[in-house]
Amino acid sequence: MAAGRDRVRRITRHRRGRWGRWGRRSRWSRSPNLTADQISTKPLLDKLGVKPGAKVAVVNLDEAWFMKLLRGRTADITSGKPRRRCDLVFIGAVDVSDLKRLHEAKHWIEPNGAIWVVRPKGGRSALRDTDLIDAGLSAGLVDNKIASFSDTQGAMRFVFRLRDRPK
Template identity: 35%
Template sequence: MSDLCNPEKPLIDKLGIKPGLRISLLGIRDSDFLRQVLPQVANPSQHRAVKGSDLIFLGVESKEQLQRLAPLRKYLVANGNIWVIYPKGQKHITQADVMAAIKEAGLVDNKTCSFSVTHTGLRACIPLAMRGGNAASTRR
C-alpha cells in the first residue's frame, strides 16, 4: 500500500472524484461527504452498485460487512477503484481485516486516506495483470 492522502487537498480530490465519473455509493452515511459528492457527479448510484462504475464507495462497520467487497469487482471498469470506508481505531474491524478482505476479493490495496474524523478509507483496485476480462471497459 502506498501513500497517505495529502491533508491539504479537498476530500473529493483525494478520493479521485471528478465530474463525468460513474460512482456507486453503498452504505455511505456521511452527510458532509454526500453533500460534496452528489453535485459533482451526474448520476451517482446510491444503495446499489452499477456496471461500469469508475469508483465504488463501500461503507462497512463490521468484519462481516466486508463480504460485500468481492462481488463488487464485476461492477468496476478495468482501471476503477473501490474505496472501503471503515471506522478508525476499532478492534472489531481493523486495517488488517480490510486488507485481508481486499486480497481475498482478488484486489490489491494501493492507498489509504483519512475519510473523516471517525473513518478511514482504503482504496482497492484490480491488479494490472488481471485487468480486461473481469471488468467492464476502461474509462477516464
Template identity: 35%
Template structure:
C-alpha cells in the same frame, strides 16, 4: 493520510516541540501541548523564512516547518476536497453503499459525480463502501465483478476499531482479487482504504 512534519509550535512567547499534521479539514499539533485548528476557522495564513503563520478563531499559531512551510500555506489557502482525494471527476459514476454523511455526498455531487445509492451497476468506476462489521467484507468479491477494470472500491471504516481495521480489510481484499493502493482521511471518525484490481489481472 495528510502531510506530517516535526515542528516547533510558537504561541505568543511559548514554544512547544512536536508533530504537525495537515489533514483535509484541520491542522493539528501533537507534542508538549495539543492543538486543533479547523481550516474553516483560518482567517489568514502566510509563510516566511520557513515559518507558517496561521491566524484563526482563537488567536495566532506559528509552526517552524522549514522548506515545506510555503507548500503547507498553499494547501491551507486552497485545500483539496475529499472528492479530489478520492479521485472523483465530473460525470463519474459513484456507487454509494452505507455512506450516509450528507455533507460528504453533497461534496461529491458538487464535483459533478453521478451518485448511485445502494447498488453497484456494472462497470462502475468508484464504489464507496462503509463497513462496521467484518462480515460485510464478504460482499467485496461481488463488487469486484461489477466495477470497471480500472475502477476502485474505497472501503470506509471507523478508526480505532481493530475488528474492521486495515489488516482485516487487506486480507478480505486479497481473497476478492484486489490490492491496496492508498489511504485517505474520510471524515473525523473514518478512514478509507482504496482497493483496485491488480494491473496484471485487468
C-alpha cells in the same frame, strides 16, 4: 583509563552534532503544532479520485455531507448496486461481515476503477487494516492507498492488479 572513556564520550557526542541522535531535523519537526491533517490542503474528493462526471456508487454509507460533496462534483451517483459499471464504489464497513461485499463489488467497477472501503478509525470498530487487506486479496483486489475520510472514519482503496484487470 577514566580519561580515555571521557574522550570517547566527547567524540561520540561531537559526531552526533547538535541535532542529537536522529540527525538533521525535518521541516515538520520545526513546527510541532501542525498535524498531518492540517498540512494537507487537498480536498477530500481529490484525495479519493472523484473526477467531474465520474460514475459513482455508494453502498451502506449514510453520510449526507459526503453525498452533498459528491453531487457537487458528479451527477452520476447510484445508491446501492449499480446497473452498469462504475469508476468508483464507496462501501461503508463496520465489521468483518461487511467486507464480504467486496467479492460482489469488484464486478461493479471498470477495469481501472476502484473500491473505497470506509470504516471507523483506530480502535473504534472491530475492523483492523489486516482484515481489510485479507478481504481484498481474497476478492482478487489489492489495496494501494489510504485516506482520512473524516475525523472519525478512514478509507482504504482497492483496485485490480494490472495483470488481473478484466479486458
